[in-house]
Structure formats: C-alpha cells, structure tokens
Amino acid sequence: MRTMLEQHQLWQDLTWVAVDDPDHRDLERLRDDYQISKKYLMYMKDIRERARFDYDAQTDCGLLVFRSVNHGEQGEDSAEYLETVPFCLIFKNNLLITVTHPHNAYIITDIRNVIGDLKQRYSEPNESLFTVAFNLLFKLNEDYLDRIDEMNKAREGLETFHKRPSNKQISQLSNLDKRLVYLKTAANNNVIAIRQLQVMSDAEDDPLKLSAAEMQHLKDLRVEVEQSREMANIAAEIVEQVVGSYSNILDNSINNTMRLLTVWSLALAVPPIVSGFWGMNMPLPLVKESWGWLFSIFISIVPIAILMWYLKWHHDI
Structure with missing residues (x-):
C-alpha cells in the first residue's frame, strides 16, 4: 500500500516532504516529527481553505496556501464540481512540506519536474526551497490561463443559437458563470497570498530572508498571478454580458408569446x-x-x- 507521506533528500541539506491526501496518522506524524502547529494542520484538512500566507514565529514556520486548478472530476454541468482546491506549502528552515489532495495530486509530478529541471541546469544546484516553490507556483498559475481559455471556448459555443437559447444552453451558461465566480475569487485570493508573502520578506527585520534573486522571482510571480486574476475577471464580465443577452432574448420571446395569446384571445x-x-x-x-x-x-x-x-x-x- 502506497504511503501518503514521503521524504526526499534534495541537494545540500534541503529536504522535501510530500504529503498526499493526509489522514489522521499523517497529520500526527507532521506534528510529532516536524513540529507543525495544530493551526496549520487544520488548514491542511480543509478542502475549501482560502489562499493565504501565515508565519508562526514560535516555530519559525511559514505556511502558504495556494488555490490550484482542479484536475479531478470533469463535467461542466456538475453541481458539485470544485473549480480550485487548496495546495499547502510549509517552509521551515531547510524543510519544504507540500500537502496535496486527490484533485490536485498532479502537483507532486510538477514538483518532481521542477526539481529535475534545476538538477539538469546545474550539476550541483544551490537553489533555495523558495526558488523551488516559486518555480512550482509559476506552473500552477499557468493552469489558470489554460482553464480560462477552455471556459472562453465554451462561452463562444453558447453564444451561437437559433432564435432563442435552449434549456440546455441556459443551464450550461449558468454553470459556466458560477464556475468563473469561483475561479476569479480563487485567483484574487492567490494574489493576496503572494502579496502577504512579499510583505513578510521585503524588509531587513522581516522574518523571511530572501535573496535579491528570490525577491525578483517573487515579484515576477506576483505579476503573473495578477495577470491571471485580470483574465478571470474579464472572462467573468463577458459571461455576465452573455447572461444579460440571454435574459433579454428570453424576455422578448415571452413578450411576443403573451402578445400573440392576447390577440388570439380577443379574436376568438x-x-x-x-x-x-x-x-x-x-x-x-x-x-x-x-x-x-x-x-x-x-x-x-x-x-x-x-x-x-x-x-x-x-x-x-
């Protein structure tokens, strides 16, 4: 049976601990072996946890929650579909702990690819855990742009109809509008989380010590997540306009039907x-x-x- 908690030794003295779909025993091990606070363990279990960055001065531990795109269940008409799911990154000294859920377990492969790229680029990598995390977040942010492109194509298909939209098209557009609300909310929360991380590391007396290269990397990451947020907002606004068009067309159709019925009732x-x-x-x-x-x-x-x-x-x- 596959273990849900795996420890990997990176270069120098850096360690990566991958936790996938943690159960009660995994959380107890994180608490006992790595001294992770109970508050952070609660964040890991919540599938609806919003994006944030939090630092615990007592344990010298930082937690970054990033809302990643759900690559799990499919189906645009699914009422229970979660558009994004939380991904947790814990920084503690030379230790990086990642926590994934069944719907974003693909991130483990992404982390391995990031580490593999760094090892190929440098014979003896000296990159920090923050560099690994920032490279990973760049990849996760690209999923937002891909998902927005998919939604834009779905919206374009719903804009083509004869005379008036069908009930199926109305249902699909309503579901698309709801999914975009969740997506743009998650993108906005990701921006807030990255800003919080930046605030905790942009001064000499801040608890997080980042190098100049890492700070520049973090600024570039902030630009990218802000771009995803803007793209999600634009896509949501366009869908809202299509919803308004649907409503106008349906209202006009109802008015025509009522006028026709009134005329025939007078004639008959x-x-x-x-x-x-x-x-x-x-x-x-x-x-x-x-x-x-x-x-x-x-x-x-x-x-x-x-x-x-x-x-x-x-x-x-």
Missing part, C-alpha cells in the same frame, strides 16, 4: 358572442332562413378581420 372572443346571441330562445331575424348560419359565420369573421387589420396597422402584431 367574437364567435361565442355571435353564436350566443343567435342561440337565444326568442324570435330573431334570419333564424328561419337556410343561409342564416352562413350569415352568423360572416358577421363573426368580419369583426375578427377588422381587429387584425387594426392591430397590424398599429404594429401590435
């Missing part, structure tokens, strides 16, 4: 009046004539024709 009200008049049990003109029923039909059709002409003349139909 004439024959019962005529037939009711000629059906009264009392002497009436033309009752005994053989063509009297044709005359009743004629005087029913004439008011209807006059009504239709009047409504057409005034552009009501």
Whole structure:
C-alpha cells in the first residue's frame, strides 16, 4: 500500500516532504516529527481553505496556501464540481512540506519536474526551497490561463443559437458563470497570498530572508498571478454580458408569446358572442332562413378581420 507521506533528500541539506491526501496518522506524524502547529494542520484538512500566507514565529514556520486548478472530476454541468482546491506549502528552515489532495495530486509530478529541471541546469544546484516553490507556483498559475481559455471556448459555443437559447444552453451558461465566480475569487485570493508573502520578506527585520534573486522571482510571480486574476475577471464580465443577452432574448420571446395569446384571445372572443346571441330562445331575424348560419359565420369573421387589420396597422402584431 502506497504511503501518503514521503521524504526526499534534495541537494545540500534541503529536504522535501510530500504529503498526499493526509489522514489522521499523517497529520500526527507532521506534528510529532516536524513540529507543525495544530493551526496549520487544520488548514491542511480543509478542502475549501482560502489562499493565504501565515508565519508562526514560535516555530519559525511559514505556511502558504495556494488555490490550484482542479484536475479531478470533469463535467461542466456538475453541481458539485470544485473549480480550485487548496495546495499547502510549509517552509521551515531547510524543510519544504507540500500537502496535496486527490484533485490536485498532479502537483507532486510538477514538483518532481521542477526539481529535475534545476538538477539538469546545474550539476550541483544551490537553489533555495523558495526558488523551488516559486518555480512550482509559476506552473500552477499557468493552469489558470489554460482553464480560462477552455471556459472562453465554451462561452463562444453558447453564444451561437437559433432564435432563442435552449434549456440546455441556459443551464450550461449558468454553470459556466458560477464556475468563473469561483475561479476569479480563487485567483484574487492567490494574489493576496503572494502579496502577504512579499510583505513578510521585503524588509531587513522581516522574518523571511530572501535573496535579491528570490525577491525578483517573487515579484515576477506576483505579476503573473495578477495577470491571471485580470483574465478571470474579464472572462467573468463577458459571461455576465452573455447572461444579460440571454435574459433579454428570453424576455422578448415571452413578450411576443403573451402578445400573440392576447390577440388570439380577443379574436376568438367574437364567435361565442355571435353564436350566443343567435342561440337565444326568442324570435330573431334570419333564424328561419337556410343561409342564416352562413350569415352568423360572416358577421363573426368580419369583426375578427377588422381587429387584425387594426392591430397590424398599429404594429401590435
């Protein structure tokens, strides 16, 4: 059976601990072996934890929660689909702990690729754990742009319909609008988390000590996550406009239907009046004539024709 907690020795004295879908025993091991605070353990278990950066001065430990794109369940119409899931990075001295969930377990492969690239680039890497983390976050941020492109293509497909959108298209657009709300909220929280990390490391008396190269890397990362946030906001605004167009088209269709029903209700009200008049049990003109029923039909059709002409003349139909 595969273990959910794996320790990997990197270059020099740096260590990476990969934790995938931690259970109670994994969390206890993190607490006992690596002295991770209970507060951070609670953050790891929450699948809906928002992006943030937090530093614990007592244990000299920093926690970065980054909302990563869900590569798990598929289906645009799924009501339970989580667009993003939290990914936790813990920095403690020469130790980097990563915590993933089933829907973002692909990040472990991404980390291995980042470490492999650094090893290929340098025969004896001397990069810090922050450099590894920043390179990884660049990759995770690219997933936002890919997901936004997918949503834009889905939106373009929903913009093409005949006369009025179908119920299926309306449902898909509503779901797309909801998914974009979650995506842009996660992107905005990621920006806040990166800013918090930057604030904790941009002065000499700050607890995090980053080199000039690492600070520049962090600034570049902030630019990228801000770009993803803006792209998500733009995509959400366009979808909102399409939702408004759908609403206008449906309202106009309802108005046309109600106007048509009103016209026909007025037209069909004439024959019962005529037939009711000629059906009264009392002497009436033309009752005994053989063509009297044709005359009743004629005087029913004439008011209807006059009504239709009047409504057409005034552009009501």
